Amino acid sequence: MTTAPQTTAPPQTSDRGIPWMRVLLWAAIAFTVIFSLAPVLWQVLTSVKTNDAITADAVVYFPGLDQLTADHYLDLFRRNRFYIYMFNSALVSIVSTVLCLALGSPAAYALARLRIPGEQVILAIVLVVTLFPYILLFLGLLEVVRAFGLANNYLALIIPYTAINLPLTILVMRSFFQQLPKDLEDSARVDGYNTVQMLWRIVLPMTLPALVTTGILAFIFAWNEYLFALTFMTREEMKTIPVAAAQLGGTTLFEVPYGPLAAATVVGTLPLVLLVLFFQRRIVQGLTSGSVKG
Amino acid sequence: MSKLELQNLTKAYSRDIVPVKKLSLAVEDNEFLTLVGPSGCGKSTILRLIAGLDQPTEGRVIIGDRDVSPLPPGDRNIAMVFQSYALYPHMTVRDNIASGLKMRNLPAGDIQKRVQEASGVLGLDPLLDRKPAKLSGGQRQRVALARALVRNPDVFLLDEPLSNLDALLREQVRADLKQIFADQKSPIVYVTHDQTEAMTLSTKVAVLSNGHLQQLGHPNEIYKTPANRFVASFIGSPQMNLIPLSRVGNDVALGDFRVPLPSGSTAKSVILGIRPEHLRLPREGDACTVSGDVFLVENLGMSDLVSLRVQGDPSLTLRALLPADATWSKENLRLALPPELIHWFDGDTEQRLNA
């Protein structure tokens, strides 16, 4: 591996026969691709194999036509009503993402521009809580959920999901707001906008790309959350995908329905795979501006 | 009828950072005031104080007979053109122009009529449905102007509106600006660091330095009778020759030459100022002349800027703007200093001595 600029490397290395740097680079790339894809692809492969192929004595890497089946997917929806979990996951993730942007962007704007006293303290707090693992919160939240009778209520997930995504939203949006030219806001003030109107009609439309970036990150975190969903949603029809999928297999390591499990993994990850495919750049940008610049 | 008045305006960010110090001035209807000065002189801060984007530490801003000091910018009925134009990137040209009117809840018909008018004046009709990103620099500038014009404000504020244009376009837009604002009644305050803009556009120029008002007057006045050394050096291009000299009787010694002081002055040390364009070849009857060795000739096209060392004191140099039809690189040159065009400043206070 090297960080030497490739533009200067090839002429020198080709004199010596094998361009080692280039070979090393492609080896690293090949490793990256295989490392990142193999486990996922294996799950995809398992999900379309017949039970016989899955439990064959010799592992089947390339199933023949007679070893392919869609039954595991059909099972998910027929027998396990997987669409309910998908709906729950989607609802909770989307609502909490929207709420998070609605609460987080104004706060981020205030912290970027309105010079409130205590700004530094608030920022430090926001930065530190991004580091808190959810396990530290679940006991207290469990009490809150019980006190307000929120168990098996979407709010039991929407509220914490909104909150756990707030710090990142505030940090990312703040760094975007700080990059906006100040003249635009001054111009809006002269035009007669007050701060809230200005935020809504001028600033937020201009930061639409940033909102999309942050929204994607918040959606991913909400969709993937497991601990709160496991604890606060006990009724079958309220469960989200990660919990429902993990419980498909029951509690034992034996007699596991491998096929449906694999299919459930694929179904549950598909929305995220699509997000990554379309928004790779934004995700990278958001993650780095949220943690590095913040 | 509106009139802008600044009373004792001061802005202090801290004890040491005071960009505006006790500024008082008034701009009447049909007046075009230019605030000019080097960067950091406080001119942009003054504009922001008038607009209400910043709050003065002391003093008041009065528009018409209203004290607008406590009002937010939107309630002051002003229009402002920003250096960066500040066009809303997500709105079309039409919406950009109309944005201030919509915030004032004007009827849609009115808004449309006014937008049409302004876009007609500025030739924006074919661009109304475009977004700012699709416009050239000059077009954006015109949209910014249109957005100010439609508002019929009590005061126009313009913050270096030409500085983002390239040199060629700037001259043309400067001429356009003059025409457009000639038709506007409301007072105009224009900020620039470019003295040509200040001289060509304004009916009144305020020269600022270090937060202080150095001189306020008609462009001709500023040019002909600069109030102090700073104004003299800042206005005029090429820069005025400014030579500190000590007094010898009723004269000063400029190398081997004597220049009579204006009558009645008592200053011990003085500064002699003469613009390069006012130095000329001696004619019959010129009493006051100097000579020196030419050491640099800069060709400015229509004339030559000739630098010479004054005979008798090589540390003194003079720059003269002379016709380009002769060769000036010869050794010695004699020039006349017309006494009525000499500016005298006190060596200590740097204030003007002669009327």
Place this chain on the structure above:
Amino acid sequence: MTRDYIRERQQRTGWLLVTPALLLLLLVYAFPILRAFWLSFFTENLSTSLEPVFSGLDNYGRMAQDGRFWQSMRNTAVFTVFTLIFELLLGLIIALSLDQAFRGRGWVRTIAILPWALPTALIALAWRWIFNTEFGVWNDLLLRLQIISNPVNWLGTPDWAMVAVIGADVWKTTSFVAILLLAGLQSISQDLYEAHAIDGASPWQSFRQITLPLIAPQIVIAMLFRFAQAFGIFDLIQVMTGGGPGGATEMVSIYIYAAVMRYLDFGYGAALVTVTFLVLIAVVGITWLYLSRLRAKTE
């Protein structure tokens, strides 16, 4: 001095905009942690009929004697240290290769961040299946390569189970480290490398003398985030091994969850939360200090 109306108005609006977010953060972050601290001085379990009874430092005394707690702390420490080391190494390799110009870089980048984006609980299922003793592809590959001669019961053998969960977590989170390091690499000007190469430096020297020092802040930040996440790891372990076999992969978080949800021992669970929180804060605080020193030095 006239009052600064503009500033006052701005600050009023500012507080108005910040308050809802702050309140929510207080509810979801501050309340649970303060509540756990408070509750840790009470016994609240089945023996007290789930009523809180003040018991001073009893919970902490019990914790000092609790072998299961110390075992979970040891497990967490082992898990955290090894995942961080491997993530940093792999993350650096991936970041360095993604920083180069090559055809299809966008696609490789997309592929490389995929593991980070996928739900941990579902990924844990995938790994459980890969590490399956009878039908798992991992055993099959190792057998074919003749690295092992008999199938290994990965998730059923204490040490191997730890190796397996570490492997799965490294897979899941290396991309996060790589993204952060890549951002650091991209902020380094190519001029530096060119000047260094003209001075006669080898690529390895460039890496040691330019790359590493300049991405040091990103490395520390990435490790800080990863430390906090690894220290509180829950979903991966819960789904892959449930903490087993025999508590061999039981992390602090798994123990906390069991104390509260299985044994209904709320007071003790609260004490566990408090101690975990304090350990976390201490490590973060030390890293923070180190980071600000590092920044002061480079500036």
